[in-house]
C-alpha cells in the first residue's frame with residue numbers, strides 16, 4: 001500500500017525559484033529509500049513537503065489517507081505526529097540532559113510522565129545510549145549526538161522516519177552505524193526516507209534510490 005504518494009508535484013518558492021518540478025513517485029508502507037542529488041537539487045524541499053512545512057505549488061501529495069493539499073489546519077499536529085525527523089546538525093538542546101531532549105516530542109503530545117519515561121528509555125536503549133540519559137549532549141561524541149537525535153525522532157513511534165543528511169558530519173564508519181540503525185527501525189515496520197549525497201554509502205546500503213537533479217526526479221531504482 002502506498003504510504004507517501006507524489007503525483008506531479010511542483011514547488012516554486014515565493015522568490016520564483018522552482019525547487020521541484022513534476023515529481024511523481026510512491027513510497028510503500030514499510031519501504032526504505034534514499035533520496036540523492038547535488039546540493040540545491042530539491043532534497044530538503046521534498047522532505048519539508050512531506051512534513052507540510054512547505055506546500056506544493058502544483059500536484060497532489062498524499063500521506064496515508066490524507067491529501068496534504070486539503071489537510072485542514074487543525075489536523076496538522078496529528079499529521080506531524082506520524083512523522084519523525086532526523087537533521088544533519090541534530091538540533092539538540094544543550095541546556096538540558098539527553099533524557100530531556102528525547103522526551104520533548106512526548107511532552108508536546110501530552111504523554112503522562114511515567115509513560116513518557118518508559119518510552120524515552122526504550123528509545124535510548126534502541127540507539128545504545130541508555131547509560132547516558134543524565135548527561136548533557138554537549139559531552140557526547142558527534143556520533144552519539146546523532147543517535148540522541150534519532151532517539152528523539154522515533155520516541156513517539158512514528159509511521160514515517162525522514163532524515164536530512166543524517167551522516168553529513170560523521171566519518172564513514174560512524175555513518176554506516178547510523179544507517180544500520182535506520183535499517184533496524186525499518187525492519188520493525190517504520191517507513192524510512194533518507195536524503196543524502198554520500199553516494200558510496202548509499203551504494204553499499206543497496207536500497208531503492210531516488211535521484212533529483214535541478215528539482216526533477218531523473219532516476220528511481222536499486223542502488
Ligand code: ADP
Nearest residue numbers: 013015017019038039040041042043044045046
Ligand atoms: P537540497 O536539499 O537538495 O540541497 P533544497 O531543497 O534545499 O535542495 O533547495 C532546492 C532549491 O530551492 C535551491 O535552489 C534552494 O536555494 C531553493 N530553496 C530552498 N529553500 C528555499 C526557500 N525557503 N526559499 C527560496 N528558495 C529556497
Ligand code: ADP
Nearest residue numbers: 013015017039040041043044045048088164165
Ligand atoms: P541543505 O543543507 O538541505 O541544502 P539549505 O541550505 O538548502 O539546506 O537550506 C537551509 C535553510 O535555508 C532552509 O530552511 C531553506 O528553507 C532555507 N533556504 C535555502 N535556500 C534558500 C533561498 N534561496 N532563499 C531563502 N531561503 C533559503
